[in-house]
Amino acid sequence: KGVEADTTLDEWMKKAKKAKCKAIAKFAANIEDDKQAVKAARQTEYSNALLEGTVNRIKCIKRTMYNRAGIELLRAKVIYGL
Template structure:
């Protein structure tokens, strides 16, 4: 047998590469229950190293809780916190929510959804784009009715 491959001494071994941006973003936006124990530990280390990211994590979690628990009444306080954190992405998002605060609050509070209607409208628009300049109203009407 040939000589064994060279191995660096343990004291000189390279540390593991830091996690990538996409990986950390995934950890921040996923439900905590879906993270493995290793991912939790890595996320904790990243958050300890960067206080701004820890603030972003807290704000993302709070907004996710508002979405899942339908607690839109907490939105004004969340917007205030996000603006005070002065994190470019979240502060801009929070400012955008204020442009129609009543509608956003209703969307985060009420159980009703216009998703079915929006889906039907999207389907009709798709058919209209496909037939643009190729057919008259009669064919468009038939295509929509058979959907």
């Protein structure tokens, strides 16, 4: 998983940086700038998906309630999922 995946990532980045599509080339360059973090994220079993989903849910509730109700109702919607 580790060495083989690293080699595959390195090969992909070389190809992507030479791509005609500038967005892909820039994306590959950005990954290379933070290569250690990308490798660590691929190798760990942990995920922050639950946290991100919760934050997204709260932001959605806030957007729908903007200028419509007070903090008490917002708190109730977030806590009790109304």
